[in-house]
Amino acid sequence: MSSSGIGEAAISTLRERERALFLQRNPRSLALAERARHSLFGGVPMHWMNDWSTPSPLFVERAQGARFQDVDGHEYVDFCLGDTGSMFGHSPAPIARAIAEQASRGLTTMLPGEDAVVAGELLAERFGLPFWQVATTATDANRFVIRWARAITGRNTLLVFDGCYHGTVDDTLVRWRDGRTVHRAGLVGQAYDLTRYTRAIPFNDLEALEEALALGDVAAVLCEPAMTNIGMVMPAPGFHQRLRELTREHGSLLIIDETHTISTGPGGCTRAWNLEPDFITLGKPIAGGVPCSVYGCSAAMAQAMQLSKAHAAEMVEGHGHSGMGTTLSANALAMHCMRANLEQVMTPAAYQHMLPLGARLAEGFRALISQQGLAWSVTELGARCEFQFCAVPPRTGAEAEAAFHDSLQMTLHLYLINRGILITPFHNMTLCCPDTSEADVDRLIATLDQALGELLALPGARQD
Structure with missing residues (x-):
């Protein structure tokens, strides 16, 4: 049987x-x-x-x-x-119109338009975090935020939950087995040890969470509010409140990945459960099916990001490279569709x-x-x-x-x-x-x- x-x-x-x-x-x-x-x-x-x-x-x-x-x-x-x-839904009418409208106005320019301003304002109002950046996939958004977290804290270790899903970010492709972090089974062409700078613990295990954070080397905890890709797993009562308390106590940042959990409501679990993250990442549905993702941050994080960016610029001669952003990030088509989605579809x-x-x-x-x-x-x-x-x-x-x-x-x-x-x-x-x-x-x-x-x-x- x-x-x-x-x-x-x-x-x-x-x-x-x-x-x-x-x-x-x-x-x-x-x-x-x-x-x-x-x-x-x-x-x-x-x-x-x-x-x-x-x-x-x-x-x-x-x-x-x-x-x-x-x-x-x-x-x-x-x-x-x-x-x-x-x-x-597939091809919502406002998104189909937005695609048609933008098709003859330019698809990508590496420069912003008014759509970006409106989208940023709508995201801030909806999720409660004041500052936003735009990428192409949730994988990109998570990867970029991990870089910011390491730069801000001066720490290297990322803490994730066993069975998590954050796209194809290398740092997250690990599992918890018999009390230790190991590579996720089935990885193709993995050339370096992911466990050097990533630690995995069981979801809902506050004792393991406190033990991992107490080491003092965790730059950030990256988590889905509820696990959704290993089979759905809901947080235990009080888990998120204690997660937020512990990350603050130990100087680690909290990144909430709402890519699947946005099914909860217009502001995701972040708003519904008052999660108070330092960063939010969100991909997939944000532009109504057109490839696009976003990440938002608190005012304190925005200030810390600016200081980190200035420090990095001092370390190089000429133009540096942040390791974040792609040529098609925040392209004009995606921005127009995201604005239409936020205003008319994701309501x-x-x-x-x-x-x-x-x-x-x-x-x-x-x-x-x-x-x-x-x-x-x-x-x-x-x-x-x-x-x-x-x-x-x-x-x-x-x-x-x-x-x-x-x-x-x-x-x-x-x-x-x-x-x-x-x-x-x-x-x-x-x-x-x-x-x-x-x-x-x-x-x-x-x-x-x-x-x-x-x-x-x-x-x-x-x-x-």
Whole structure:
């Protein structure tokens, strides 16, 4: 019997049936996959696009709102939404207009326009941090803020939580194993020891946090308010308050990565939970699906950044190089779209629609899990929720990872895909957008219930 409470033989039977159905339903995707194999590494433009539950890549023709259509003409209700990149729906009308408006005005100039000023004002009002910078991805934003934190504190060590997700920042690609920090499994071409300047500890472990900070070498703690990529893990009551107290006590900065947790509300967990960080980073949905990211800082940090910058300039002759910023950072197209997104899309009204749907979906998951007699749990965070193969919601990344059951998860995902529903791959996370309807939510619940009913009816599915 699997750790999920369902026999592996039954899972395999359903998976093979669903794989055959996918291959039969998607001849054009199969043809494109074969064609792509001769020009794209692995047959896809980014290698992880091969890691979905489908036996061959699913090719998309167009997407709008909460739906997309594949090249074989099948329509899908999308609860993945680009893994938050399209958190407010695919191609929202204001973003489509902004792209069209800016297309003939210049796409990138390395110079600011009025859009940048307005966007900065809106970000400051929304998140409560007064000063902002713009990058292209959340990985960039996190990388740049880590540099600032090290420059400001004069310390080198970064503290992260086991199972964290902060894009592809090298410093964060570590895990906590048996009381020590190790490289994350599967890293390709890793040439230097990440553990020299990065330390990992379990989420929600205040004793480990205090012990790590007490060494006096931590420049910053970089954390998601709630973990979202190892399986969702919510903070324990009082955790964030103590985290903020301890970082201040030991002279370490606090960086809050809101890239996924912005599902909580217009100001993310930072506003909802009064987190008081020194820095915020945020990527993916900030420009309505156009690549863009931001990082904000307190007035004290802005002053310290200016002093650090002046000090660095004194150390070199001629022009220095901060190691931050790319040519396309804060490009005109992204800035125009971010302004439109903040003004017209990422609004309180949008969240007033999304949040009740997230709650409806979480409650529906709980009800069907109970009806099917499964020892699973549900974690929710605003418009986002996830069902997990453990009886009690996990408190650490290790607990969330221990609840993974890849073959079951991929089988259920494939079943949903074959019936026109997409959820986030690699675990069971869902997201509702302003175009998601109650009927969409109910359809996902009913289809998952149907999948579980068919699975549990197979020989050997239920075992003592």
